[in-house]
Amino acid sequence: MLITWRGHSCFEIEEGDRTFVIDPFLDGSDVSVQGLDPDVVLVTHGHGDHVGAAAEFDAPVVAIPEVAHALEKEGCDTVDMNIGGTVSFGDVAVHMTMAMHSSSTGGYERYGGMPAGYVVEGETGSVYHAGDTSLFVDMRETIARMLQPDVALLPIGDHYTMGPESSAVAAEWLGVDVAVPMHFDTFPPVEQDPAEFVNLLPDTVEGVVLESGETLRYGEA
Numbered sequence: 001m002l003i004t005w006r007g008h009s010c011f012e013i014e015e016g017d018r019t020f021v022i023d024p025f026l027d028g029s030d031v032s033v034q035g036l037d038p039d040v041v042l043v044t045h046g047h048g049d050h051v052g053a054a055a056e057f058d059a060p061v062v063a064i065p066e067v068a069h070a071l072e073k074e075g076c077d078t079v080d081m082n083i084g085g086t087v088s089f090g091d092v093a094v095h096m097t098m099a100m101h102s103s104s105t106g107g108y109e110r111y112g113g114m115p116a117g118y119v120v121e122g123e124t125g126s127v128y129h130a131g132d133t134s135l136f137v138d139m140r141e142t143i144a145r146m147l148q149p150d151v152a153l154l155p156i157g158d159h160y161t162m163g164p165e166s167s168a169v170a171a172e173w174l175g176v177d178v179a180v181p182m183h184f185d186t187f188p189p190v191e192q193d194p195a196e197f198v199n200l201l202p203d204t205v206e207g208v209v210l211e212s213g214e215t216l217r218y219g220e221a
């Protein structure tokens, strides 16, 4: 499994013969989705810094029904699913998980359904993208227990999501081998030192701070 950070909460996941892009976002800086060619786009929730570039690609967009409906009106092909469900793309299973946040479409005009996270599970490993969320106990009781992810992509920016301390607890609860910080430094309210997050992790979890465009290889990919 290859996991490439594209800035903010955007990751490219290559597993088997498929490429997934989660939370594509263009802000005009080094946060870039240029050159990506996903087979499937996954959107965690309707806020602009997660759904902003979803319509840029010739690929189906997976989202909660309220967000999928809004994207369909923009001309996207969509796959709607909901929390607790699994949809398979070839040999790769996409599980939608809960998140503790808010969601809207049309800016903040319309209700966007529940926010979500994803576990993308293939033969070489599985990765949990938490979306925007606070710490919540179902990370331990449901996501870790039922889906057993190997790698966690966790927001550390604070202000709108978990900060470093909560995210380090999340990594411990999830029982992952590797934790990667996201959703920091993009805007002034979410400025954080990712090294602080890495220092707070338990010994059982390796913290990996990716540069934008850098790839983490997990398992036999």
Ligand code: NI
Pocket (backbone or CB within 6 Å): 045, 047, 101, 102, 132, 160
């Ligand atoms: Ni958000």
Ligand code: MN
Pocket (backbone or CB within 6 Å): 047, 049, 050, 132, 160, 183
């Ligand atoms: Mn966000």
